[in-house]
Amino acid sequence: MDSLITAAARALATGDILGALKRVALRDDAPALALRGIAMAQLGEFPRARTLLQNAARAFGAREEVARARCIVAEAEIALVSRDLGWRVKALDTARETLEAHGDHVNAAHARTVHIRRLLLVGHVDAAERALATLDPAPLPAASRAALALVAGGIAIRRLDTSAARNALKRARDAALEAKIPALIAEVEHASRVLQEPAARLIRRGEEYPLRLEEVETLLASGALVVDACRHVVRVRDRVISLATRPVLFALARTLGEASPGDVPRAVLLARAFGAKHADESHRARLRVEVGRLREELRLLADVSATAQGFCLTPLDASEIVVLAPPVEEQNGAVLAFLADGESWSSSALAIALGASSRTVQRALQALAAAGKVQSFGRGRARRWISPPVPGFPTVLLLPDLLPMD
Incomplete structure (x- = not known):
């Protein structure tokens, strides 16, 4: 040389x-x-x-x-x-x-x-x-x-x-x-x-608080029943029940968790879980079925019981129920979380990282582009997508493992 x-x-x-x-x-x-x-x-x-x-x-x-x-x-x-x-x-x-x-x-x-x-x-x-x-x-x-x-x-x-x-x-x-x-x-x-940056939001009794990563760690070890909207699980310390593949059940669990220790009217649960604006008897029947499934999934951690107005979530041996949510939430949030690192991504690379189909990722990118939240450059296989980093939007909790698309 x-x-x-x-x-x-x-x-x-x-x-x-x-x-x-x-x-x-x-x-x-x-x-x-x-x-x-x-x-x-x-x-x-x-x-x-x-x-x-x-x-x-x-x-x-x-x-x-x-x-x-x-x-x-x-x-x-x-x-x-x-x-x-x-x-x-x-x-x-x-x-x-x-x-x-x-x-x-x-x-x-x-x-x-x-x-x-x-x-x-x-x-x-x-x-x-x-x-x-x-x-x-x-x-x-x-x-x-x-x-x-x-x-x-x-x-x-x-x-x-x-x-x-x-x-x-x-x-x-x-x-x-x-x-x-x-x-x-x-x-x-x-x-x-x-x-040092906010990594999540704590929702407790209707109020929200930003949490740093260390505070999230403390919360998960505290003995509270945590409805974790970052990982789509319900947990008490090391006992974890994943609802990542059950979006309706998780929507019910989160809605009940946000209202704890109070109850949630049936109309609110129907709107949050099914998007039903005008509930009929078929919606109410489906709600009873899904609540029964949620009760079975969470039987080791909490009880889902009926009230005069709707349903409530009661922990079995936890001190309280709280919801842990991402710092920023919106549709197609998983795609935006990857793009928030400031790097340029191809749609195929995003599909690999998210474990989703290329068509699903392309639809999400088109929706984000229409909203002005992402931009693309290049054509064909050389096309790349970028987004400026969003303040207060670290991805460490949003991307801990392969998560389902929002």
Whole structure:
């Protein structure tokens, strides 16, 4: 490797993008193409970066397996950042195996980190946690340690373990400062602010209160019966009953929870659960059936009983009933939550992340675009959707796992 390539690589490692480009901008050999691709990716020019890396991989040829594998890992990271979730995951696994076989453990660990970040992004928190446990950050360079600590912090946040999240983010901050890369330091600071922002709303006896993540953790451990509208579950401490696939039952549970300890008239329940404006006998019969199903689902946590006006929800051994709601609620909120990260998404990537059909996501995007809440650019398969971050709309509670569409 010649001196210019070495100097450009060192400049990239320290975040000096322009310094790296000055050394290789006019060169078309394989190492220069790879470095230019990485530099363009750090500048946000993702399509150009991917083209350069693909050209570099071809230029290296079959005999330079390690160099080609590094290009593939870099391309995989660009696909992740640009939210191309349909990128070929098997190619990343093959590149990682090649790097490990040739003793390039640092870049192999980076390939694993990219894979873990993808798992976390699409809501596979358990799989991300298991994969993270196989990595030892100690022998890795500072930038890699910071990236792994950020992943650990993201997992802890989705687990609502604020103590572990703070420790992980502190490790990430220390490693980022050691690496002296401004963009990495800024990313860690941005991640740390999540712990200080409102993460949910508490609805108790008709009044609302904003909660930070730590306060949400305290609430879930308090012994109260929580109707969790962020995860679509009803829980008392570790006893959790999921209603994520039963939207009518959850709508009934939430309505009853918001009115607790009072009751809810039948007309209100019909409107909230079924959208019925003028109830007839068939609506009332269906309400009785659905209330019976809800009573059966919640039998270990609460009782749903009839009153003169309607129904009420009474906890069996909990201190009270409260509702935990997202900080912002609206139709198609799950799509908007993903777009609130400020990145550009394709509709196919959103469908993968949400576990929904492409047509469902496209309808949601069209509705949000008509309301002026999202914008698109590009055409056909290159079309991307963006939304400016909404103040007070962190996604950590909205996206803890694969959730149903609103």
